[in-house]
Amino acid sequence: MLLLTGATGLVGSTLLRHLLAEGTAVRCLVRDPRRLGAQRVRVQIALGDLTDPPSFRNAMRGVQTVVHLAAAIRDQRRGSIEELDGIATWRMVEAAERQGVERFIFFSALGASTHHRTRCLRAKAVAEQAVREASLHTTVFAPSIVYAPGDAWLTLLERLALLPVMPVSGRGRALYQPIWAEDVADCVIAALRDPGAERHSRYELAGPQTLSHNDIVRLLLASSGRRRPLVNVPTPVVSRGLRLLERAMGERTPATWDEAELMEVSMTSARGAADAERLGVVPQKMAAVLGSD
Ligand SMILES: NC(=O)c1ccc[n+]([C@@H]2O[C@H](COP(=O)([O-])OP(=O)(O)OC[C@H]3O[C@@H](n4cnc5c(N)ncnc54)[C@H](OP(=O)(O)O)[C@@H]3O)[C@@H](O)[C@H]2O)c1
Numbered sequence: 364m365l366l367l368t369g370a371t372g373l374v375g376s377t378l379l380r381h382l383l384a385e386g387t388a389v390r391c392l393v394r395d396p397r398r399l400g401a402q403r404v405r406v407q408i409a410l411g412d413l414t415d416p417p418s419f420r421n422a423m424r425g426v427q428t429v430v431h432l433a434a435a436i437r438d439q440r441r442g443s444i445e446e447l448d449g450i451a452t453w454r455m456v457e458a459a460e461r462q463g464v465e466r467f468i469f470f471s472a473l474g475a476s477t478h479h480r481t482r483c484l485r486a487k488a489v490a491e492q493a494v495r496e497a498s499l500h501t502t503v504f505a506p507s508i509v510y511a512p513g514d515a516w517l518t519l520l521e522r523l524a525l526l527p528v529m530p531v532s533g534r535g536r537a538l539y540q541p542i543w544a545e546d547v548a549d550c551v552i553a554a555l556r557d558p559g560a561e562r563h564s565r566y567e568l569a570g571p572q573t574l575s576h577n578d579i580v581r582l583l584l585a586s587s588g589r590r591r592p593l594v595n596v597p598t599p600v601v602s603r604g605l606r607l608l609e610r611a612m613g614e615r616t617p618a619t620w621d622e623a624e625l626m627e628v629s630m631t632s633a634r635g636a637a638d639a640e641r642l643g644v645v646p647q648k649m650a651a652v653l654g655s656d
Pocket residue numbers: 368369370371372373374375392393394395398411412413414431432433434435439447470471472473505506507508509510
């Protein structure tokens with residue numbers, strides 16, 4: 364049995380489809396099973412929350428492999444980014460060790476470090492450390508930005524593209540190597556098939572092109588057939604504006620400063636697509652996936 368957290372998210376829903384196609388028995392730790400859509404009848408469901416350790420301890424009974432994807436890039440009512448992305452992973456690893464899980468697969472992010480400018484990538488670094496120190500077999504995936512047509516991020520950009528000018532937070536010069544969610548899922552499947560000899564392995568998942576935030580926005584505009592001038596909104600204006608919006612709208616806010624800040628920090632791997640290729644996956648170019656080649 365494989366326990367999957369984050370199965371309702373971008374990577375999780377794609378990976379779940381691949382796992383089920385392979386005939387893997389999957390248990391999903393979810394807050395709301397309805398968000399699994401049609402897949403909910405094909406999996407075991409464990410109701411749980413990253414802020415509720417007994418829930419994931421129970422969910423690990425009889426599990427050989429944990430794939431831990433659940434994470435948050437904004438604070439939740441029950442937990443901060445630090446609790447959800449850092450401490451929860453540490454607790455999850457501890458629970459896996461106690462329950463006799465054999466293998467723990469964790470999603471970090473490229474560039475995570477304990478002194479990173481963003482809260483999310485600081486928390487991911489703490490989590491990675493806990494995974495590295497675990498007594499079980501672990502695999503860490505550190506992706507650049509992951510996307511799929513119709514995902515929440517590209518949908519937000521498409522909505523902004525309806526405006527007469529296209530706003531971009533900051534100077535738009537941060538660099539990414541976007542990787543398609545389908546390629547990410549293929550990498551996880553390959554790693555599941557071949558655990559390798561090392562006790563702890565780590566793969567940086569990057570697409571074949573290095574693109575700035577501005578380049579990605581231009582690519583999206585091209586794929587949706589819209590011509591819009593890009594307007595780079597100074598960081599202090601974005602930060603103040605989003606913080607005011609958060610105060611006014613609370614949880615319903617369409618974007619938070621913590622989320623916007625992630626688009627101001629580069630997420631690249633010096634190895635490019637080499638780690639994905641080592642797993643037998645040749646990641647596609649973003650332009651090809653979005654149909655703007
Ligand atoms: N997408 C990227 O560009 C990117 C880049 C680098 C690293 N990563 C990492 O890759 C992993 C997958 O990313 P993703 O883009 O697929 O994430 P996502 O689409 O934002 O999905 C997040 C998932 O976590 C679950 N979740 C959030 N809070 C939870 C809580 N308190 N308890 C239980 N589950 C909770 C969500 O469930 P609900 O349906 O209940 O909300 C959802 O299934 C994450 O660890 C992320 O940090 C992603």
